[in-house]
Amino acid sequence: MPLTLKRRHGSPYWYLRGTIRGLVVDESTRTSDRKAAEEIRAIREAELLKRSVHGDSATRTFAEAALSYMETGGEGTHLAPILKAIGLKPLAAIGQAEIDALAKKLKPSAAPSTLNRHIYTPVAAVLHHAARKRWCEKPVIARPKEPKGRIRWVTHEEAERLIQAAAPHLRPLVVFLFSTGARISEALYLDWRDVDLERAHVVFPKTKNNEPRGVPLHPRAVAALSTLPHRDGAVFRRSLPTTLANGRTTPLGDPYEIREGGGGQIKTAWAGMIRRAGIDDFSPHDCRHTWATWHYQANRDLTALMELGGWKSAAMVMRYAHVNTSHLAGSIGEIWGKSGDRGHSGTIKPKHGAA
Structure with missing residues (x-):
């Protein structure tokens, strides 16, 4: 039977009661206005009828699936702009073409790694969740x-050259990057409340993996860090106080503005440092590769x-085991023996009867 509006004892709201193609409905409209409740009844009845005929994917929206996904512990960090763009789309209407178009719209000039992290991964996570609930295929x-990730690292001697060539406000940051x-x-958004100099410990509350480390x-x-003149707010600043020729001291610089990725704010100072150090092709992220x-x-x-590095898979760190194999030099040396000559160069003869 079609849905009807009913009052419940003690509630100011109208309730939907009835059965649509075998589905029993008893739910609140959350409104006490009869006209509004009637509109809700008509929409809900049409939705349930459509769902009973065509399945969940025709009526369940991406927003419904995303909400269910997050309620079960799913990560919602990058979902806000996606929901704004396709939240009302039925799950059945979201396929490869729609996701590609979404990526082009939201991140028109982003690198493949950024597109995967901010668009494809969260959309796929929601759709896989919906599929587990049988809301869609x-x-x-x-x-x-994505291009293969490079590993660029420097020696301790080269690192010292970089540190010494850094501008005063950049030097503590460079030491910190190489050390942690x-x-x-x-690093750029680190706050002093997350640093304990006495215990020699730092906490990164917001990481790429969304897990404190x-x-x-x-x-x-x-x-x-002990050389820095302040102990509150952002640890690293755009400049440090300096004494001018007239005896006046400049104020502590502003914190770095929050940007996705975080590296662009030090581009000029970094370029000057590597030029003075005589080291080419070395980015701030390469300090992380060097440390590892x-x-x-x-x-x-x-x-x-x-x-310590906050990697979630062993595959991510195995590459650092293959970067420098100098510790295996001894095993390579044993191939030919210490002198490089085993004493003879015969041919290994097959055993009698062997082909």
Whole structure:
């Protein structure tokens, strides 16, 4: 029978009661206005009828699926702009073409890695959740192909050259990056409340993986941070106080503005540093690669490296085990023997009867 409006004892709201193609309905309209309730009844009845005929994917929207996804613990960090763009679309209307168009609209000039992180991954997560609830078919989504990640690292001697060539306000940041493996955004937006110099420890509350991460501070990093003249707010600033020729002191610089990725704010100072140090093709993120390479060389502990660096998979840290294999030189040397000559160069003869 069609849906009807009913009053319930003690409630000011109108309720929907009835059965649509075997589906029993008993739910509140959340309004006490009869005219508004009647409009809700008509819309809801049409929706349920359509869903009973064509399935959930024809009527369930992306917003419904996203809400359900987040209610079950799903990550919603990048979903806001996606919901604004396609939230009202039925799940059945969202396929490869729609996702590609969404990526082009929201991130027209973004790199493949950014598109995957901000568009394709969250959309796929919501659609896979909806598929598990049988609201839609399991999605098959092609993602932008990302170039193989490079690993650029410097030696300790080159790192010292960079530190010495850095501008005064940049030098503590460079030491910090080499000492902690922090991503540039984690460092630029670090607040003093997350730094404990006495305990030699730092916490990154907001990370790429959305999981807080703590890292012990090397004495070199503690010394560098101790030189900073302030102990509140943002740790790293655009400039440090300096004394002018007239004896006046300039104020502490502003914090870095929050940007996605975080690296553009130090572009000019960084370029000057690497030019003065005579080191080419070295970005702020390469400090993280350098720290990871140093850590593995010193400790040979991929588990510790994975935890301290905030990587979620062993595959991400295994590449640092393959970057520098100087510790395996001894094993290579044994191939030919210490002298490089085993004493003879015969042919290995097959056993009697062997082909």
